[in-house]
Amino acid sequence: MSYYFTIFSPTDTPLYTHDFGTSRSGGDGIPHFTSSERALAPFILHSALDIVEEVQWGASTSSGSAPMYLKHIDKYANNFVSCWITGANVRFLLLTRPRDEALGLSGTTGGSRGSLAGGRSGLTSAGLYNPSAPATEEAVKNFFVDVYEIWVKTVMNPFFHAGNGDIVKSPVFRARVGAAAKKFL
Amino acid sequence: MTPPQDAAPKPPKYSVDLESMNLPRKRASSPASSISSLPSFRTSNPSLHKLFESTASASGSRPGSGSATPTASVAPASIFSGLRNGAGTPGSLPPGVSDEHRTLIQRAFAPHVVVLADVETEELIRGKGFEGGLLQLLRPFGESVPGKVTIRDSVGASKSYEDFGVRFVGVNESLGLPSMPGREASNGKRDSSRVSSSSIRPRRVGGDVSQIEELVDRHLQYSEFNTQDMVSDYMNQGEPQLQGSATSSPFYSLYLRRLLSGLPLVPHETFAHPVAGVIAISSRNTNPIEELRRLYSRQHDGDLRFPQWVENDFLRYYVLIHDEETGDIAKSNQTFDSMKRHFGLHCHLLRLKSQQCIPSDDDSVRLPTCEWMSASEELAEIQKRELADEITDPTPYLPDSDTTAIRTFIRELVAQSIIPNMERAVSTWNEQVLARRRGLSGRFMSLSKRWTSFGSSRSSSSSIPSANSNYDSLQGFYRPDAPEALMRKLADYCFMLRDYKLGLSTYDILRTDFQNDKAWRHYAGAAEMAAISALLTTGPQSSKTRTENIDSWIEAASYSYTDRQRSAAPYYALRTLALGLELLRLRGSSAADDAARWASRILETGLVGAVGTSLFTERISACHAVRNGIGALKLGSRRRKAAFWAVLAAESWWRMGKALQAEKCIDNALRLYGTQNDAGPVQLPYRDMQAFIDNMRQQILGLRLANRGLRDDEDSEDGDPIPGHTVVEEATESLDILPRAHRKSLIGAVAPALALEPLSPRVETAAELKDDHFEGV
Numbered sequence: 001m002s003y004y005f006t007i008f009s010p011t012d013t014p015l016y017t018h019d020f021g022t023s024r025s026g027g028d029g030i031p032h033f034t035s036s037e038r039a040l041a042p043f044i045l046h047s048a049l050d051i052v053e054e055v056q057w058g059a060s061t062s063s064g065s066a067p068m069y070l071k072h073i074d075k076y077a078n079n080f081v082s083c084w085i086t087g088a089n090v091r092f093l094l095l096t097r098p099r100d101e102a103l104g105l106s107g108t109t110g111g112s113r114g115s116l117a118g119g120r121s122g123l124t125s126a127g128l129y130n131p132s133a134p135a136t137e138e139a140v141k142n143f144f145v146d147v148y149e150i151w152v153k154t155v156m157n158p159f160f161h162a163g164n165g166d167i168v169k170s171p172v173f174r175a176r177v178g179a180a181a182k183k184f185l
Numbered sequence: 186m187t188p189p190q191d192a193a194p195k196p197p198k199y200s201v202d203l204e205s206m207n208l209p210r211k212r213a214s215s216p217a218s219s220i221s222s223l224p225s226f227r228t229s230n231p232s233l234h235k236l237f238e239s240t241a242s243a244s245g246s247r248p249g250s251g252s253a254t255p256t257a258s259v260a261p262a263s264i265f266s267g268l269r270n271g272a273g274t275p276g277s278l279p280p281g282v283s284d285e286h287r288t289l290i291q292r293a294f295a296p297h298v299v300v301l302a303d304v305e306t307e308e309l310i311r312g313k314g315f316e317g318g319l320l321q322l323l324r325p326f327g328e329s330v331p332g333k334v335t336i337r338d339s340v341g342a343s344k345s346y347e348d349f350g351v352r353f354v355g356v357n358e359s360l361g362l363p364s365m366p367g368r369e370a371s372n373g374k375r376d377s378s379r380v381s382s383s384s385i386r387p388r389r390v391g392g393d394v395s396q397i398e399e400l401v402d403r404h405l406q407y408s409e410f411n412t413q414d415m416v417s418d419y420m421n422q423g424e425p426q427l428q429g430s431a432t433s434s435p436f437y438s439l440y441l442r443r444l445l446s447g448l449p450l451v452p453h454e455t456f457a458h459p460v461a462g463v464i465a466i467s468s469r470n471t472n473p474i475e476e477l478r479r480l481y482s483r484q485h486d487g488d489l490r491f492p493q494w495v496e497n498d499f500l501r502y503y504v505l506i507h508d509e510e511t512g513d514i515a516k517s518n519q520t521f522d523s524m525k526r527h528f529g530l531h532c533h534l535l536r537l538k539s540q541q542c543i544p545s546d547d548d549s550v551r552l553p554t555c556e557w558m559s560a561s562e563e564l565a566e567i568q569k570r571e572l573a574d575e576i577t578d579p580t581p582y583l584p585d586s587d588t589t590a591i592r593t594f595i596r597e598l599v600a601q602s603i604i605p606n607m608e609r610a611v612s613t614w615n616e617q618v619l620a621r622r623r624g625l626s627g628r629f630m631s632l633s634k635r636w637t638s639f640g641s642s643r644s645s646s647s648s649i650p651s652a653n654s655n656y657d658s659l660q661g662f663y664r665p666d667a668p669e670a671l672m673r674k675l676a677d678y679c680f681m682l683r684d685y686k687l688g689l690s691t692y693d694i695l696r697t698d699f700q701n702d703k704a705w706r707h708y709a710g711a712a713e714m715a716a717i718s719a720l721l722t723t724g725p726q727s728s729k730t731r732t733e734n735i736d737s738w739i740e741a742a743s744y745s746y747t748d749r750q751r752s753a754a755p756y757y758a759l760r761t762l763a764l765g766l767e768l769l770r771l772r773g774s775s776a777a778d779d780a781a782r783w784a785s786r787i788l789e790t791g792l793v794g795a796v797g798t799s800l801f802t803e804r805i806s807a808c809h810a811v812r813n814g815i816g817a818l819k820l821g822s823r824r825r826k827a828a829f830w831a832v833l834a835a836e837s838w839w840r841m842g843k844a845l846q847a848e849k850c851i852d853n854a855l856r857l858y859g860t861q862n863d864a865g866p867v868q869l870p871y872r873d874m875q876a877f878i879d880n881m882r883q884q885i886l887g888l889r890l891a892n893r894g895l896r897d898d899e900d901s902e903d904g905d906p907i908p909g910h911t912v913v914e915e916a917t918e919s920l921d922i923l924p925r926a927h928r929k930s931l932i933g934a935v936a937p938a939l940a941l942e943p944l945s946p947r948v949e950t951a952a953e954l955k956d957d958h959f960e961g962v
Binding site: 017042043044049051053 | 809821822823824825826828829830832833870871873874877
């Protein structure tokens with residue numbers, strides 16, 4: 001499992017980028033993208049913004065309230081994109097690249113070594129990664145909730161203007177996002 | 186950042202990928218070496234140039250598609266045009282979208298007319314310089330019938346079409362798919378006296394995806410190596426290329442056109458089945474009526490008979506070809522009168538000059554290029570012209586009076602015989618077969634069929650056609666007089682006459698019938714045509730019907746064509762998806778999403794080779810780009826998706842060594858990314874993205890220089906993509922050196938082997954044989 005996480009400003013500028021691997025079930029927290037996948041990841045996330053806008057302004061699935069967590073919204077090849085949207089229209093996008101076993105690409109049966117999100121419990125009966133399985137959604141949601149909390153603390157800093165496209169450089173922020181990733185993904 | 190640098194070691198991996206593709210031709214790994222092995226890139230062969238040119242331009246903008254909206258640039262005023270949620274009709278196109286492909290699809294499914302001529306006629310025509318006989322003479326003219334053609338549909342409303350055409354085919358030459366070799370042998374008893382038999386010519390039948398890929402690749406390579414200088418391109422580069430997303434690339438149109446050319450003669454659809462047959466005799470014939478009878482009986486139940494699943498009692502049209510120069514017109518008139526007495530009204534007297542015409546003659550006209558020739562034919566044509574060394578154009582010329590005579594003949598044939606006959610057949614079948622099936626008793630019949638088949642023992646049903654089902658499951662067809670076959674024919678006639686409503690309802694009934702009979706290929710065919718005729722119907726469709734019906738039909742058709750059977754037909758699956766995608770795209774808005782989905786289905790299922798992959802990736806970008814958002818913020822647009830796919834397409838072209846196409850895609854992508862500010866270079870949001878794009882641009886430039894025969898090591902170093910003065914220098918130098926080098930390689934002792942090397946074996950032998958035959962005459 002490899003992840004690529006980006007925070008987009010309302011004007012589509014990436015404010016923060018972090019890529020990491022799973023830390024669950026013996027994962028080492030290091031992303032395992034191939035070079036071409038890694039190069040395409042920004043493009044995939046950027047193109048997913050089209051879908052974010054559509055989901056954001058489209059008919060609400062939950063009654064009444066507009067949810068911040070938009071769940072799994074887009075997919076390109078083997079990359080799955082989930083989204084969280086804040087009140088100020090800042091978008092958190094998480095790209096998930098499951099291991100080949102979890103996609104049924106290689107012959108070995110996956111499931112014994114998986115992270116919480118899409119790992120053991122996220123596997124469907126077929127043993128494949130399913131982005132809308134409840135366990136997967138829950139894990140990604142927990143991650144987003146943590147990041148949101150840190151993010152709110154960051155933007156409360158009067159010297160930081162997310163709307164201006166200021167890029168988050170704080171090492172504390174990076175460490176905390178890393179910790180959240182380690183905890184939930 | 187690392188990734189852009191990592192992109193550099195990619196080529197070896199992809200070149201392996203390329204070779205594993207089922208392209209029949211061996212690709213040299215670097216374009217520079219492949220150009221030296223191809224004899225084709227001499228700028229000194231004007232006829233070859235004309236061939237490439239004509240195809241590319243014909244596919245770019247059709248003169249016949251008069252109704253196509255001018256490819257206007259996307260006007261900024263269109264922001265406030267509402268989101269129509271896919272309910273758009275093809276009549277009201279979104280701005281900047283041409284319905285070029287809709288016209289193409291309409292014209293692709295044309296009635297087929299089989300041509301049979303006696304020996305004297307063939308001799309006469311060959312004396313005029315047409316080695317292909319009467320068929321070659323008639324074929325280009327049949328593709329567009331001059332003037333308007335008026336067709337009455339099933340409810341009695343008349344409609345006129347400017348672009349109606351028919352396809353002239355030889356007897357039995359479009360038989361079967363290329364993947365079914367056994368069929369050819371079983372009824373391959375051909376008359377040796379008929380010289381235009383398909384055994385010595387390239388197959389006029391399409392349906393071979395790998396050949397289409399090869400052909401498009403040829404065209405791409407030609408454009409790659411024979412464009413004007415880079416200088417002019419760089420001069421143009423500053424201008425925004427707004428038409429980039431509106432019109433599709435000419436190569437995609439070519440791909441689509443060749444995909445639809447030369448529909449194979451198969452049991453499960455009747456588009457290639459003859460609607461009429463032209464039987465021609467010459468005025469030189471001493472016993473004309475007897476000869477006509479003889480030819481008729483040979484075709485009806487003799488050695489030229491169609492396979493048994495083809496209806497044999499189609500309309501016969503008798504033509505007397507009068508030789509203007511040696512013949513006696515009074516005698517011909519007399520013969521013609523007796524023909525009319527014997528065979529009724531379907532007769533014509535065609536007056537041709539027998540002398541060969543040369544280009545310098547007074548009123549000589551060049552034989553038009555066939556627009557709908559199959560991929561293998563065009564490949565053979567290209568190769569013939571490449572190998573021919575003379576400057577002259579091998580295309581025969583004919584006097585102006587002949588073209589007028591032929592045009593009149595075809596107009597009369599189509600407007601007075603074929604179309605009324607088809608209309609009559611449609612109304613007859615509609616009354617006798619369809620109404621009965623649709624009515625109450627028909628429903629009971631089909632129900633009882635289903636129930637009794639459970640009751641009776643199924644053990645013996647596989648060997649003989651069971652009493653309940655008309656489907657011969659062993660040989661996989663319906664007899665031509667079975668109600669299902671007639672209904673399919675009815676629906677196909679409706680489709681060819683562009684009466685899509687009746688066609689749609691018939692296909693829908695057929696779909697369930699075929700499903701009950703487990704005739705999977707027939708089922709797939711009915712589902713495919715149901716989806717396409719539903720999409721071709723002019724009228725708004727709610728997005729609900731679209732998702733419920735059309736999507737499931739396309740899904741079922743593509744699935745049944747590929748998976749359900751032992752013998753898969755990927756060609757048809759590709760046709761289904763490609764046509765569905767084009768027609769959905771024209772409906773704009775949310776239908777464009779579905780179009781993009783079907784296009785990515787083509788890529789996922791691997792129905793196409795390398796060229797097709799790039800073309801369809803480009804197409805996905807176009808599908809996304811067609812969707813305009815609403816409001817000032819353009820909510821709901823797919824601009825970023827379109828740009829993403831354009832980048833992917835650029836990468837894919839670059840991998841194949843097609844620098845021009847890659848450059849076009851990447852320009853398109855940057856335009857889509859930076860719609861806000863057109864002035865100045867646009868910075869992409871991510872630094873990674875910018876680096877990736879810059880890197881790719883540089884590599885494409887290097888590739889382009891390499892394609893021009895330069896070493897790229899010193900040129901791609903200077904990162905600035907506009908090295909103005911050096912480029913000028915290089916371009917002139919390459920023009921100077923390249924042709925000479927090729928000349929030398931041709932004149933050398935090993936030249937023939939070298940020249941034949943890149944040809945695919947099948948076409949090569951065909952070309953050779955053809956040459957032999959030509960010398961023999």
